[in-house]
Amino acid sequence: MNVITNNQLKATIALAALQNVEDPEIGLNIVDLGLVYQLDFDGDTGKVYCTMTLTTRFCPMGESITHAAQEALKTCFGEEEIIVELSFDPPWNHEMISEAGREFLNEK
Amino acid sequence: MLAGMNDTESSNTTSHQVVLPFYGYASLAYLAATLLLVFSSNAFTGHYFHPHILAITHIMALGWGTMMILGASYQLVPVLIERKLYSSGMAFASFLLAGSGIPLLCFGFYVFDMGRPAQWGGWLILFSIVVYLLNLAISMAKSKEENVHAFFVFTAALWLLATVVVGLLLVYNFTYPLLSKSSLDYLPVHAHLGIAGWFLLLIIGVGSRLIPMFLISKYTNPRLLWWVYGLINGGLLAFIGLFLYSTNRALLLLPILAIAAALVSFVLFCYRSYQQRVRKKIEGPMQISLLSVLMLFLPLAFLAGILLLVVFGPVDSTALVTAYGFVILFGWITAIILGMTFKTLPFIVWNKVYHLLAGKHKTPNPKDLFSERVFGWMSIAYLVGFVLFCIGILAQNQVVLHAAAVLLLASSLLYNWNVIRLLLHKPALV
Numbered sequence: 001m002n003v004i005t006n007n008q009l010k011a012t013i014a015l016a017a018l019q020n021v022e023d024p025e026i027g028l029n030i031v032d033l034g035l036v037y038q039l040d041f042d043g044d045t046g047k048v049y050c051t052m053t054l055t056t057r058f059c060p061m062g063e064s065i066t067h068a069a070q071e072a073l074k075t076c077f078g079e080e081e082i083i084v085e086l087s088f089d090p091p092w093n094h095e096m097i098s099e100a101g102r103e104f105l106n107e108k
Numbered sequence: 109m110l111a112g113m114n115d116t117e118s119s120n121t122t123s124h125q126v127v128l129p130f131y132g133y134a135s136l137a138y139l140a141a142t143l144l145l146v147f148s149s150n151a152f153t154g155h156y157f158h159p160h161i162l163a164i165t166h167i168m169a170l171g172w173g174t175m176m177i178l179g180a181s182y183q184l185v186p187v188l189i190e191r192k193l194y195s196s197g198m199a200f201a202s203f204l205l206a207g208s209g210i211p212l213l214c215f216g217f218y219v220f221d222m223g224r225p226a227q228w229g230g231w232l233i234l235f236s237i238v239v240y241l242l243n244l245a246i247s248m249a250k251s252k253e254e255n256v257h258a259f260f261v262f263t264a265a266l267w268l269l270a271t272v273v274v275g276l277l278l279v280y281n282f283t284y285p286l287l288s289k290s291s292l293d294y295l296p297v298h299a300h301l302g303i304a305g306w307f308l309l310l311i312i313g314v315g316s317r318l319i320p321m322f323l324i325s326k327y328t329n330p331r332l333l334w335w336v337y338g339l340i341n342g343g344l345l346a347f348i349g350l351f352l353y354s355t356n357r358a359l360l361l362l363p364i365l366a367i368a369a370a371l372v373s374f375v376l377f378c379y380r381s382y383q384q385r386v387r388k389k390i391e392g393p394m395q396i397s398l399l400s401v402l403m404l405f406l407p408l409a410f411l412a413g414i415l416l417l418v419v420f421g422p423v424d425s426t427a428l429v430t431a432y433g434f435v436i437l438f439g440w441i442t443a444i445i446l447g448m449t450f451k452t453l454p455f456i457v458w459n460k461v462y463h464l465l466a467g468k469h470k471t472p473n474p475k476d477l478f479s480e481r482v483f484g485w486m487s488i489a490y491l492v493g494f495v496l497f498c499i500g501i502l503a504q505n506q507v508v509l510h511a512a513a514v515l516l517l518a519s520s521l522l523y524n525w526n527v528i529r530l531l532l533h534k535p536a537l538v
Binding site for chain 2: 020021022024025026027055056057058059060061062063064065067068069070071072094097102105106
């Protein structure tokens with residue numbers, strides 16, 4: 001799934017960092033799982049907005065995943081304010097898993 | 109305890125402080141039941157209405173099955189209804205009430221004194237279920253989502269209430285003649301309210317949500333699940349009506365067929381979820397859980413056998429009835445709990461210990477928090493013990509029964525070892 005962004009270069013850095021965040025139940029990172037929807041960078045206010053979803057609303061691991069995403073983004077954008085927001089529009093489905101993610105799930 | 113829950117009250121998920129005591133209690137109840145099984149295995153060669161069998165049955169049904177399901181449902185209901193649980197305080201109150209009532213009731217059965225300990229125990233369990241039901245009702249009333257899984261869970265809780273009310277009436281009926289017949293005559297109604305109404309409906313309702321979720325399956329079919337819901341509830345109502353008001357026992361085959369059709373539909377649902385899964389590898393806990401789905405047919409086969417003996421008798425069906433109860437409590441219900449414990453508890457503990465460390469440090473995976481090797485030995489001890497015990501009941505062989513009971517005790521010790529290891533887990537950064 002393609003991530004919407006207003007800054008392709010910074011988004012590439014952010015996605016590399018977010019690839020270190022795993023869904024603990026599935027063991028796959030949240031980028032390949034298709035949980036990251038949008039990354040926006042506001043240079044004027046110094047804010048980084050990450051819009052993501054969870055595999056299910058009220059996912060018991062949701063707080064841990066969003067917290068880990070925030071911490072991962074801090075590693076590359078430590079000077080900026082990181083805002084992680086949840087969205088369920090559209091709700092996540094298995095079609096959002098990347099090819100690499102599918103290969104991982106086929107093997108694991 | 110409750111004051112300490114405030115830090116997680118803002119969270120969407122139910123606090124681990126509410127859920128973990130249920131897991132701990134249920135694990136100890138399984139240990140207690142298997143311990144009693146070793147000391148009372150001889151009782152299984154006689155009539156099932158034996159004080160020790162009644163005590164073991166209630167430890168398994170209430171202390172093990174119900175306590176585990178109540179705890180897990182407090183964690184899972186928010187996922188099903190997409191709404192926070194109404195009250196953690198009420199959830200903990202239900203734990204305290206049931207947790208103190210179950211030993212009293214089971215002690216009453218063990219010494220076969222249906223006086224105060226058993227009656228007080230029954231009342232405490234009843235209050236616990238009322239609190240559970242109210243908590244569910246308020247949580248669901250606030251939910252915008254109406255889905256088939258939530259209907260399963262809520263209806264199951266209503267049947268649980270009916271089971272406990274009838275059970276309490278039967279306890280009182282030993283001392284005061286409240287009912288027209290003896291308590292033994294009403295036992296099938298009490299047992300099946302619990303088996304089909306509570307356990308079957310709840311496990312199918314939750315399982316039909318969790319199995320596709322854990323397999324990452326593309327398959328959904330709420331329509332089929334509504335059929336399952338209708339068949340189980342319709343079958344159960346028909347069973348109660350026919351049992352109480354009809355003298356033609358052959359008619360009881362109709363509700364059995366309805367429940368059988370529901371089970372076949374649910375197995376079909378699980379099979380299609382399995383076929384259309386994205387995640388190919390099936391872990392040990394998931395394998396045991398899927399096995400438990402197939403184990404549903406074992407009690408059904410025994411039930412059909414009992415009915416045939418009753419209709420075409422006169423053949424003694426006592427051993428078959430005992431085996432029927434055993435395959436439900438120690439087979440299907442235990443298998444699903446043994447499997448699902450290690451699909452849920454490691455995540456609850458991981459969330460408790462690592463949720464603020466995730467992303468900052470490399471943390472272990474939830475499945476690394478328990479020993480897969482011990483889980484494997486536990487599964488073997490359980491499966492061999494279970495099959496041998498069934499053979500022991502049917503063959504009325506005391507040596508086989510005793511050996512099987514020892515194996516089941518070993519399974520519960522290994523299960524407890526892993527559960528305690530999880531509950532006492534301290535942060536270990538990789």
